[in-house]
Amino acid sequence: MEYKNNKPIFLQIAEHICYEILGGIYREGERMPSVREYAAEAEVNANTIVRSFDWLSQKDIIASRRGMGYYVSLGAAERIRQNMREAFFQETLPEFVRQMKNLGITGEEVEKQIKEMNDE
Amino acid sequence: MEYKNNKPIFLQIAEHICYEILGGIYREGERMPSVREYAAEAEVNANTIVRSFDWLSQKDIIASRRGMGYYVSLGAAERIRQNMREAFFQETLPEFVRQMKNLGITGEEVEKQIKEMNDE
Amino acid sequence: MEYKNNKPIFLQIAEHICYEILGGIYREGERMPSVREYAAEAEVNANTIVRSFDWLSQKDIIASRRGMGYYVSLGAAERIRQNMREAFFQETLPEFVRQMKNLGITGEEVEKQIKEMNDE
Amino acid sequence: MEYKNNKPIFLQIAEHICYEILGGIYREGERMPSVREYAAEAEVNANTIVRSFDWLSQKDIIASRRGMGYYVSLGAAERIRQNMREAFFQETLPEFVRQMKNLGITGEEVEKQIKEMNDE
DNA sequence: GTGGTCTAGACCACG
DNA sequence: GTGGTCTAGACCACC
Numbered sequence: 001m002e003y004k005n006n007k008p009i010f011l012q013i014a015e016h017i018c019y020e021i022l023g024g025i026y027r028e029g030e031r032m033p034s035v036r037e038y039a040a041e042a043e044v045n046a047n048t049i050v051r052s053f054d055w056l057s058q059k060d061i062i063a064s065r066r067g068m069g070y071y072v073s074l075g076a077a078e079r080i081r082q083n084m085r086e087a088f089f090q091e092t093l094p095e096f097v098r099q100m101k102n103l104g105i106t107g108e109e110v111e112k113q114i115k116e117m118n119d120e
Numbered sequence: 121m122e123y124k125n126n127k128p129i130f131l132q133i134a135e136h137i138c139y140e141i142l143g144g145i146y147r148e149g150e151r152m153p154s155v156r157e158y159a160a161e162a163e164v165n166a167n168t169i170v171r172s173f174d175w176l177s178q179k180d181i182i183a184s185r186r187g188m189g190y191y192v193s194l195g196a197a198e199r200i201r202q203n204m205r206e207a208f209f210q211e212t213l214p215e216f217v218r219q220m221k222n223l224g225i226t227g228e229e230v231e232k233q234i235k236e237m238n239d240e
Numbered sequence: 241m242e243y244k245n246n247k248p249i250f251l252q253i254a255e256h257i258c259y260e261i262l263g264g265i266y267r268e269g270e271r272m273p274s275v276r277e278y279a280a281e282a283e284v285n286a287n288t289i290v291r292s293f294d295w296l297s298q299k300d301i302i303a304s305r306r307g308m309g310y311y312v313s314l315g316a317a318e319r320i321r322q323n324m325r326e327a328f329f330q331e332t333l334p335e336f337v338r339q340m341k342n343l344g345i346t347g348e349e350v351e352k353q354i355k356e357m358n359d360e
Numbered sequence: 361m362e363y364k365n366n367k368p369i370f371l372q373i374a375e376h377i378c379y380e381i382l383g384g385i386y387r388e389g390e391r392m393p394s395v396r397e398y399a400a401e402a403e404v405n406a407n408t409i410v411r412s413f414d415w416l417s418q419k420d421i422i423a424s425r426r427g428m429g430y431y432v433s434l435g436a437a438e439r440i441r442q443n444m445r446e447a448f449f450q451e452t453l454p455e456f457v458r459q460m461k462n463l464g465i466t467g468e469e470v471e472k473q474i475k476e477m478n479d480e
Numbered sequence: 481g482t483g484g485t486c487t488a489g490a491c492c493a494c495g
Numbered sequence: 496g497t498g499g500t501c502t503a504g505a506c507c508a509c510c
Binding site: 274275276290293304305306307308309 | 496497498500
Binding site: 081096105 | 223
């Protein structure tokens with residue numbers, strides 16, 4: 001896994017875990033890999049994983065059971081989907097439109113570009 | 121001017137200046153406000169403006185003339201437009217599409233949402 | 241280390257680091273001393289080192305990894321060598337020749353002088 | 361006339377005047393253009409010329425006569441030539457050789473490059 | 481008056 | 496502990 005420099009690694013990992021949950025790699029109610037396992041896999045410091053897990057806990061996506069590790073919460077997938085849709089429509093999309101306006105880019109241009117991306 | 125917390129102030133200012141150049145507020149070949157003037161206007165420390173100006177200099181958008189201030193470089197507007205369009209099509213757009221796919225959001229939904237945004 | 245007065249300290253340090261990389265003191269992929277360590281060693285303010293490192297980053301000679309320090313980029317030594325050779329042949333050498341011509345100094349004189357320098 | 365950014369303008373102008381004296385444009389004992397004339401010609405602030413003239417005065421290359429302007433000193437050309445030769449052999453040349461060594465550039469390479477420069 | 485550099489110190493996010 | 500940012504203020508060279 002590679003990390004971008006403009007975003008905290010622990011957030012990138014948290015987001016990645018969300019996609020893993022959405023993709024069924026970790027299922028609701030099941031146990032997550034231990035912090036140290038995940039740290040080894042992600043090739044980062046264990047503290048970084050702690051922060052990722054902590055962040056996910058605050059979002060009710062996973063939950064810790066003392067001494068037993070972290071477990072995927074019930075309803076996690078649906079909650080993730082809701083959060084992401086909300087973020088998309090309230091942040092990503094408005095910013096996207098703002099940039100289009102500022103740069104004078106039309107919807108047609110965007111559609112054309114998307115088609116080209118798909119062709120590659 | 122208000123500053124967001126997730127991005128360095130000096131970068132937000134630099135970007136803002138780019139938009140001012142695109143908007144014709146500062147024209148090519150003309151002199152920029154002095155560092156201290158701009159610092160007062162933007163309500164930040166002069167060193168912060170120095171950093172913004174320095175960043176813009178490295179992008180060939182403005183250039184300093186010894187003891188006389190900073191001047192907008194020739195071709196700055198076009199260069200800004202190119203840089204921004206490139207960033208839009210190579211970073212923003214692919215990321216936008218990636219999110220749409222991941223969240224199962226269709227083009228129709230996006231269009232509908234944009235119309236609602238315009239109505240407000 | 242001693243600093244000349246006609247050139248910013250942060251640039252002298254950056255250049256010095258380049259020579260250290262060329263000399264194998266810092267190798268590609270390896271971690272640089274921390275900003276504070278280097279500041280102590282160079283006996284300057286940490287911010288000055290930040291600027292040197294920042295300058296080197298923009299030249300793709302080193303790169304920062306969040307919270308872990310700066311690392312020498314791959315290909316850094318070769319890139320430095322290229323940059324320096326280019327600067328030598330496109331700036332230093334023409335200026336050198338220009339001065340020779342203006343002062344009526346011949347190649348023989350130069351060679352003779354170099355030999356004397358070596359003898360000392 | 362164009363000015364480089366890494367050297368004070370007043371020094372560039374002073375040096376330029378030296379070459380003008382060496383080239384016989386201003387002859388020993390003759391009057392220099394007035395500060396304002398020269399400022400207009402060089403397209404810089406008059407104070408800048410004042411500094412250039414002042415610098416040349418300290419080197420005994422020109423001298424002011426109260427209310428009458430600046431005159432080229434007797435022996436100026438010879439003095440300039442001496443100063444420049446000294447600077448060349450004590451500063452430029454050692455620095456040039458130092459760079460050659462650091463970059464592993466041989467005398468043959470330099471000669472070859474000089475020939476190419478002449479061919480253009 | 482202009483920018484340029486350096487210092488000092490604080491605070492923050494990150495790992 | 497790491498870098499990153501911002502502030503504050505000083506001093507300098509230059510125009």
